[in-house]
Amino acid sequence: MQFLDIKEPGFDAKFAALVQRSEESGREVEEVVQGIINQVRSRGDEALVEFTRKFDRVECDAAGLEVTQAEFEQAFAAVDARDLAALRHAVQRVERFHEKQKQQSWLSTEESDIMLGQKVTPLARVGIYVPGGKASYPSSVIMNAVPAKVAGVKEIIMVAPAPGGETNPHVLVAAKLAGVDRVFKIGGAQAVAALAYGTQTIPRVDKITGPGNIYVATAKKLVFGQTGIDMIAGPSEILVINDGSGNPMHIAADLLSQAEHDELASAVLITTDRNFGQRVAIEVERQLHELPRQAIARKSWESFGVIIVSDTMEEAISFSNRIAPEHLELAVENPFEILPLITNAGAIFMGHYTPEAAGDYLAGPNHTLPTGGTARFFSPLSVDDFVKKSSILYFTKGGLERVGADIVRIAGLEGLDAHARSVSFRLDK
Amino acid sequence: MQFLDIKEPGFDAKFAALVQRSEESGREVEEVVQGIINQVRSRGDEALVEFTRKFDRVECDAAGLEVTQAEFEQAFAAVDARDLAALRHAVQRVERFHEKQKQQSWLSTEESDIMLGQKVTPLARVGIYVPGGKASYPSSVIMNAVPAKVAGVKEIIMVAPAPGGETNPHVLVAAKLAGVDRVFKIGGAQAVAALAYGTQTIPRVDKITGPGNIYVATAKKLVFGQTGIDMIAGPSEILVINDGSGNPMHIAADLLSQAEHDELASAVLITTDRNFGQRVAIEVERQLHELPRQAIARKSWESFGVIIVSDTMEEAISFSNRIAPEHLELAVENPFEILPLITNAGAIFMGHYTPEAAGDYLAGPNHTLPTGGTARFFSPLSVDDFVKKSSILYFTKGGLERVGADIVRIAGLEGLDAHARSVSFRLDK
Structure with a gap:
């Protein structure tokens, strides 16, 4: 972790170098992925089954790739009733928020001889990618499927690799609760290719959303144009703006909730109160020892953790707008005073009782947010991503x-x- | 031109093969373009000026790249008063339509202890690419700049190459009328790179929109993620659905208005009335002889023109939804009866008095539309493209x-x- 002063000479360059993380996939990854896409595109199921055997060690034919009714029932049986209730709660709140994003078709009648308008139509069929294996996130399923469902998408196809044949029951349960229509046990670039071009078994979709590793992200980039995709996500980040108010223990916990995601995650605090910054630094060290994912969180905090002291709140806000953080916590006395000044941020968490984790799971807004400074021009995943518009002209x-x-x-x-x-x-x- | 029957065996495959046009830029173009981007990114103005000398044969230093007040005044002096009025009219109508697309920030207060919302913020600075030289299109300037202006973008930068030093006065006048703030005489991949990364002279923008040749399109694709871009446009196309009503001469003119754009443009008519189809075919031949751009229009019509006869309107609509045309004319007696059945189209031109050309210039809706079947998931360029959203969470x-x-x-x-x-x-x- 670095402790910086915003007044230091060359601060901007120093900070940029510090949080600079991986750029782009290399050409090598791109060539491997393009090869997989070409195979699936030309040979369909045959190639899809081969790659699934090879990468996921699953022995089955194309017909065995789809999750069956019986498997869904087993999943529901395996999930604790309290967990089920929590997932239902999340679906319900995420649904309610996204309902408010719905746009209507309209037709203007202000001229008697020319009518103009805009027709809003849901995408017909979308594909949701969910990373597989042990680190499966039911919240990802909810955050991708619910906006599609609310938008009115007729068929939601989910793909999730099942390494060694195993699928996480919480992920399957979340899929059912969120309105997913069909689930296939495939993953990687081959799953993206199958969704983009269709195979005998996998229907072609109009858009692919959801997070994945570098192969999945590269595949999405390469099929873009053939199919729609959501934004290309990089490592996650949080910026906390603080004015000396609040509890250092809470802020430290928030920084670590970001750091535990991934060694490349970045957690940054900017505060007008040097003493508060120092206390947060101490708290982070103390709490790190108590975390099961300490190794990951420590690596992230050591590499990409930063605490910055600024003289004024204006400086802190202007810094925040420059870096356009994915998650922005306004851990200050009067967050609503600052809100209109924030021009670039994926999601804004207001005040001392809105930890980022609330937004990750069930507050309502989407947790798929623009990373790496792209909040300058990208928006959170929303109902807008699952509709398209047609202009209407009548003379x-x-x-x-x-x-x-x-x-x-x-x-x-x-x-x-x-x-x-x-x-x-x-x-x- | 091919005259097909939708009942022919293998119709879908035959049609697809017929209108299949260029796919993607090759790897070669990509490497050239990446080289240019790298140069501009690392050497800034120096590289930009070099490329501009080389490709546009313009001898000037970086300071000379910006269009001056005097040049704008000359442009206004050179434009006919009637043309100026027509351009003003277009700006006004396009503005009025796009005003209706504006979305408001909102904050829900239905729960007393949790408030959730969405903040809509204009992009701070955008870049508009306008192809240069003789074939300059003031309508492109209007269709890109007006939505940005309506969205509230603070600074609109336009780039347009000036081969041999010449800039089209209509393009400059349109830029002023539409609210462009600064214009630079640069083009090609080097202009896209300068906008994406910024140079000493060209400010970095948050998004780049506007049409261009294969080098420009490839450059936009390669800087995507560093900056936002609009959709990647392919060759333009029109589909006319007809029920035997209307005038074959009008429909032929509409098909040719598409064909004259570009040898790769595609114009397709599907009609339930074979005789009407035949009369349109004859009319196209007759009108072709009268066109100044006959060579281009004829090449397009011969390569990618199709007239299809279907038995029923249902078949015609379902065909249209499968191919998701950029421009769709419903040249039928009761177009509003069909409107709700159209699921995939960039813009829908209703009835016998709404030629595509009306939408190209001044009806109001944007003429930047999804091509090549991407209306399945892309929307027309709109105010939405020039804002981004931030979620708001308050617990x-x-x-x-x-x-x-x-x-x-x-x-x-x-x-x-x-x-x-x-x-x-x-x-x-």
Whole structure:
């Protein structure tokens, strides 16, 4: 962990170097992934089954890839009633939040001779990628499937690798609760390729969302355009802005909740109170010892943990807007005073009782957020990601007569006569 | 042009093969473009000026790249008053339509102890790419700049190459009318790189939109993630659905307005009336002779023009939804009857008096539309492309007490103890 002063000469460059993490997948990964995609695209199920045998050590034919009704029932039987209730609670709250994002089709009638509008249509079929194995996250299933369901997507296909044949029961239960229609036990670049192009068994989807390792992320990037994808996620990060108020123990816990995700995760505190910063540093050290995932959290904190002291809240806010954090905690006395000044952040956690973990699971907003500074231009995953729009244009003859001369004029400027003629033919006589 | 019957054996495959056009840029183009990006990224203005000299034959230093006030004044002086009025009219109508797309930030107050919301923030600075040279399109400037302006973007930077030093006055006038703040005479991959990474002279932007050749499109794809981009556009296309009503001469003109764009453009008519289809075919031949851009339009029509006869309107609609056309004309008696059945289309032109050209210039909706079947998941360029969202979460202590146990429970399922502790610490007295 580095303790920096925002007034230090070259602070911006120093900070940037500090939190600089992996860029892009290399060309090598890209070539391997492109090879897998080409195989699945040309040979379909045959290639998909081969790769699944090879990478996941699962011996089955294409028909055996789909999770059966019996497997779902076993999963429900295996899950503790209290856990089931918690997952239901999460689905319900996430649903309620995303309902508010729904947009309606509209048609303007303010002109009597021209009507214009926008038709909102759910994507027909989407694919959700869920990482498999032991570290399976039912919350990922919920955060991807619920917005799709709320958007009105007719068929939600989930893929999750089942290394050695095992699927996490919480993930299966979450899939059912969140409205997933079919689940296939496939993963990696081969699963992304199957969703993008379709095979005999796996239906082609219109968009693929959900997190994955570098092979999955690269595959999504390579099929983009053939199918829609959500943003390409990098390592996760948190920035906490503090004014000296609140409890260092809480802030330390929040920083560590980020650090325990991944050795590449980054946790940063900027405070106007040097003493508060020092107490947080001490608390982090103390709490690290108590964590089961201490090794990961320590690596992350040592490599990418930073505590910064700034003179003023303005400096802290301007710093935050420059780095555009994925998670931003406003751990200050009056968070709503600051809210309008925040221009770049994936999610904003207000005040002393809104830890990031609340947003990760069940507050309601999506936990799929733009990372690595991309909150400058990307938004959280939302219902918007599962609909597309079509413009609607309707001219009467009178409407075309009213504005037609200017259409012809601009077509003329652009040297596109056939454009002009398609209008003028309709206006003659 | 091919005249097909939808009942022919293997129709779908035959049609797909027929309209199949270029896929992706090759690896070669990608390597050239990556080289240019790397140079501009590491050497800034120096490299930018070198490439501009080389590719656009413009001799000037970095300071000379920006269009001056005097140049804008010359452009206004050079433009005919009627043309200026037509461009103003277009800006005004496009503005009025896009105003309706604006979304508000919101905060829910339905729970007394937890408030959730979404903050909508305009991107701070965007870059608009406008192809240069003789074939300059002021409508492109309007369609890209107006949504950004309406969204509230503070600084709109336009780049347009000026081969041999010349810039089209209509493009400069359109830029001013549409609210562009600064214009630079640069183009190609080097302009995209400069916008994505910034140089001493060109400010870094948060998103790059606008059409360009294969080098520009490849550059946008390669900088995606560093900066936002709009969709990657392929060759343009139109599909006309007809029920035998209307005038074959009009439909032929519409098909040709698409064909004149580009030799790779595709124009397709599907009609339930064979005789109508035949009359359109004859009309296209007749009109082709009258077009200044006959060579381009003829090449496009011969290679990618198709007239299809279907037995029923249902078949025609289902075909249209399968191919997800960029432009869809419903040249039928009752277009509103069909509208709800259209699931995939960039823009829908309703009835016999709404030629595609109306939408290209000044009806109001954007003319930047998803091509090549991507209307399955992409939307027209809109105000949404120039804002991003941040989730807002605010818990009181009571709110966290109310739902905290379930957060802890799910964190437990996922094996993330630091997450659980960030909640439970706050609940212990």
